Amino acid sequence: xxxxxxxxxxxxxxxxxxxxxxxxxxxxxxxxxxxxxxxxxxxxxxxxxxxxxxxxxxxxxxxxxxxxxxxxxxxxxxxxxxxxxxxxxxxxxxxxxxxxxxxxxxxxxxxxxxxxxxxxxxxxxxxxxxxxxxxxxxxxxxxxxxxxxxxxxxxxxxxxxxxxxxxxxxxxxxxxxxxxxxxxxxxxxxxxxxxxxxxxxxxx
Amino acid sequence: xxxxxxxxxxxxxxxxxxxxxxxxxxxxxxxxxxxxxxxxxxxxxxxxxxxxxxxxxxxxxxxxxxxxxxxxxxxxxxxxxxxxxxxxxxxxxxxxxxxxxxxxxxxxxxxxxxxxxxxxxxxxxxxxxxxxxxxxxxxxxxxxxxxxxxxxxxxxxxxxxxxxxxxxxxxxxxxxxxxxxxxxxxxxxxxxxxxxxxxxxxxxxx
Numbered sequence: 001x002x003x004x005x006x007x008x009x010x011x012x013x014x015x016x017x018x019x020x021x022x023x024x025x026x027x028x029x030x031x032x033x034x035x036x037x038x039x040x041x042x043x044x045x046x047x048x049x050x051x052x053x054x055x056x057x058x059x060x061x062x063x064x065x066x067x068x069x070x071x072x073x074x075x076x077x078x079x080x081x082x083x084x085x086x087x088x089x090x091x092x093x094x095x096x097x098x099x100x101x102x103x104x105x106x107x108x109x110x111x112x113x114x115x116x117x118x119x120x121x122x123x124x125x126x127x128x129x130x131x132x133x134x135x136x137x138x139x140x141x142x143x144x145x146x147x148x149x150x151x152x153x154x155x156x157x158x159x160x161x162x163x164x165x166x167x168x169x170x171x172x173x174x175x176x177x178x179x180x181x182x183x184x185x186x187x188x189x190x191x192x193x194x195x196x197x198x199x200x201x202x203x204x
Numbered sequence: 205x206x207x208x209x210x211x212x213x214x215x216x217x218x219x220x221x222x223x224x225x226x227x228x229x230x231x232x233x234x235x236x237x238x239x240x241x242x243x244x245x246x247x248x249x250x251x252x253x254x255x256x257x258x259x260x261x262x263x264x265x266x267x268x269x270x271x272x273x274x275x276x277x278x279x280x281x282x283x284x285x286x287x288x289x290x291x292x293x294x295x296x297x298x299x300x301x302x303x304x305x306x307x308x309x310x311x312x313x314x315x316x317x318x319x320x321x322x323x324x325x326x327x328x329x330x331x332x333x334x335x336x337x338x339x340x341x342x343x344x345x346x347x348x349x350x351x352x353x354x355x356x357x358x359x360x361x362x363x364x365x366x367x368x369x370x371x372x373x374x375x376x377x378x379x380x381x382x383x384x385x386x387x388x389x390x391x392x393x394x395x396x397x398x399x400x401x402x403x404x405x406x407x408x409x410x
Contacts, residue, residue, distance in 0.1 A: 011387065011391070012391070012394050014374075015381065015394045015395040015398060016397060018374045018378070018395065019398045019399045019401075019402035019403075021370055022374055023402060024370075025368075025374075026367070028364065028367035029364065031344055032342065032363060033342070034344040036344050036347065099410075100405055100406055100408045101406075101408030127408070128406065131405055137241045137244050140245060147410070148405070148410035151410055155402075156242060157239065160235045160238050160239050167224065167228060167231055167235075170221060171225075171228075173221070174224075180218070183222070184221065184222070184225050187225040188225045188226070188228060190226065191225060191226035191227060191229055191230070192228075192229055194362070195229040195230055195233070196229075198362055199336070201358065202304055202336075202356075203304070
């Protein structure tokens, strides 16, 4: 009974997360070996008469990012705000906005109520790598300021939890095949030897 | 069924769990560190590290290139890891950073005085564990960065092998599932659900 349940869950959970596993696996090659060569400087688009919220001189963190995000629909930009930089000297607000497939750099003149936007497209591999790394460990206080990032975080977490379940259920399913125990042990042991050997070589 | 198809079925099934068993510990490491990277709020003092400073005399570094001189300084100071140089070196100096998951060091060498100034950091265990996820010695968005430590290359090879192994396991599992007489309809629905969810993000809809 337990065997049948685990076998079915192993199959269906595996099928569901398999596109995510492929995404994470394929992007590894780009992250390890790819080099991003950006093309010439992208054209600058200018937007005028914007409805610009105030308070950027005193607001920080998520509150400031949420206000900046309010400007984005007027610029036809959507995505995760990477960070905010308020330049007090000339009251400009600069921030990058990204999602898989595209990245924009926004520069808002708060007094003139104008903004310039530079847009850049991502290749498929760069998009996969972007998703691999998001939300990530940086700027934790503001990360997930776009709904897409918040939902992606749930899927990324689900992929990990289900992968852990699949690996554990996989051990159970392998153990049930008596004829495969010996070679399975040999592979498990050689994998452990490689793993701990490499860890030792890195930290010694 | 032709014999090659039977052989393929036989080996495909075995490869699925052979690869899974071989890569089990790597898979757990990258899974757990992936969770850590996405949930930094779960940890306090994750980035706390122990710092020591010393400024030893050194011999004039051997070699005629920046890399060979740096490696000689590292040998004298007993430092290991991936090297990062600043964009420009001050005259009469070799400055560099060297890092690996369990620690890092900032080294400033005054070649004329034959003196080194070293600031060394030791990372905590959890922090070191987390760094293994990203320890590749190369950043795709910094074309000038490259690996210069053989151990990093070995670790990257392990990362690549795990990624390739996962791809083989996934593709092989599609075949095994498709050969089942039952579970096709529900399987198609579940796979389509996963693929559609993934595509929404890849296509930049969300």
